[in-house]
Amino acid sequence: MSEDNIQAEYRRKRVKRLKKYIILMLMISIAIPFVLCVILFLRLHSLDDRLEELSAQVEELVRVTVNQREELERLTKDMQGTGQENAVDSEAETPPSGYGTESTDVGQGENAEVWQPEETAEITAAHRVYLTFDDGPSIYTQDILDILDSYNVKATFFVVGKETDSAKESMRRIVEDGHTLGMHSYSHKYSEIYASVDSFADDFTRLSDYLYEVTGVRSSVYRFPGGSSNTVSKLPMTDFAEYLDSLDIVFFDWNISSGDATSEKLSAEEIVKNSTANITRYGTSVILLHDAAEKKSTVEALPMIIENILALEDTVILPITEDTESVQHIHWSDGTGERQTKEQMED
Numbered sequence: 001m002s003e004d005n006i007q008a009e010y011r012r013k014r015v016k017r018l019k020k021y022i023i024l025m026l027m028i029s030i031a032i033p034f035v036l037c038v039i040l041f042l043r044l045h046s047l048d049d050r051l052e053e054l055s056a057q058v059e060e061l062v063r064v065t066v067n068q069r070e071e072l073e074r075l076t077k078d079m080q081g082t083g084q085e086n087a088v089d090s091e092a093e094t095p096p097s098g099y100g101t102e103s104t105d106v107g108q109g110e111n112a113e114v115w116q117p118e119e120t121a122e123i124t125a126a127h128r129v130y131l132t133f134d135d136g137p138s139i140y141t142q143d144i145l146d147i148l149d150s151y152n153v154k155a156t157f158f159v160v161g162k163e164t165d166s167a168k169e170s171m172r173r174i175v176e177d178g179h180t181l182g183m184h185s186y187s188h189k190y191s192e193i194y195a196s197v198d199s200f201a202d203d204f205t206r207l208s209d210y211l212y213e214v215t216g217v218r219s220s221v222y223r224f225p226g227g228s229s230n231t232v233s234k235l236p237m238t239d240f241a242e243y244l245d246s247l248d249i250v251f252f253d254w255n256i257s258s259g260d261a262t263s264e265k266l267s268a269e270e271i272v273k274n275s276t277a278n279i280t281r282y283g284t285s286v287i288l289l290h291d292a293a294e295k296k297s298t299v300e301a302l303p304m305i306i307e308n309i310l311a312l313e314d315t316v317i318l319p320i321t322e323d324t325e326s327v328q329h330i331h332w333s334d335g336t337g338e339r340q341t342k343e344q345m346e347d
């Protein structure tokens with residue numbers, strides 16, 4: 001091979017190497033911006049999500065602030081309105097005679113007007129259905145309220161003395177949305193509540209005062225933990241019924257059980273069936289449901305329960321008020337003989 005040939009071969013190799021190098025550089029200069037673009041795009045996306053999250057939080061904060069301001073205004077008005085005989089703690093002072101106001105004739109320690117939700121439908125319908133939720137507030141209360149709201153239906157919540165911020169928030173929303181806030185004992189501990197009338201009274205007063213403090217309203221309806229026909233109380237349940245009656249508190253049991261409290265978990269379909277199958281048998285149907293962390297199928301069943309009821313002829317869904325015909329499992333008398341309660345249990 002001549003020297004010229006060797007040199008030419010050498011040059012060709014260099015050119016080839018150079019070409020390879022240039023192609024590599026070209027590819028790198030394309031790849032880097034591309035990768036950067038992808039990274040920036042992903043980052044933008046996650047910032048977007050974060051922004052959405054933050055604006056939701058801001059909205060929530062605004063909502064809470066507005067609620068608290070309204071609450072404060074209500075409390076201020078309450079305190080001004082009822083004068084010196086009134087304070088947030090319910091040390092009852094004797095009102096000057098002849099100056100009794102609506103709010104002073106309610107009974108021991110009762111400073112607030114007894115709260116009544118607005119009538120939402122005529123109670124003259126042939127079938128009046130009352131959806132009642134026990135044991136809340138829970139993680140599902142807001143969902144339940146959203147569902148009720150979407151059907152513009154009012155219900156009744158028999159709550160216990162939960163003290164978390166979200167529980168208080170739920171209690172306020174129950175009232176603001178026009179539902180009935182009922183009582184279901186502060187502790188829900190059978191052994192404590194039913195130990196004596198005194199301990200029942202302590203628990204009752206604690207819950208009544210707590211709900212008043214949180215929502216600004218005095219609840220006037222009660223559901224016994226376990227119902228008035230429970231078998232855990234050693235004392236006759238009529239003792240407690242008489243205590244409630246002495247405070248003008250009406251207690252409600254139920255005549256339709258959704259079955260959502262049974263130990264075997266029912267499907268949403270079964271809960272719908274239990275809740276709605278017998279409504280046409282009664283004038284007044286009080287349906288027992290639960291607002292509790294382990295009762296997700298109740299939430300799933302609720303839209304169908306409401307739709308089934310609304311599809312029935314001459315049937316309305318109402319919140320319980322003091323005037324609602326009570327459904328009670330026990331017969332008792334308040335001693336005056338004026339009032340005999342009805343028993344409307346299922347067969």
Ligand code: ZN
Nearest residue numbers: 134135225226
């Ligand atoms: Zn309960």
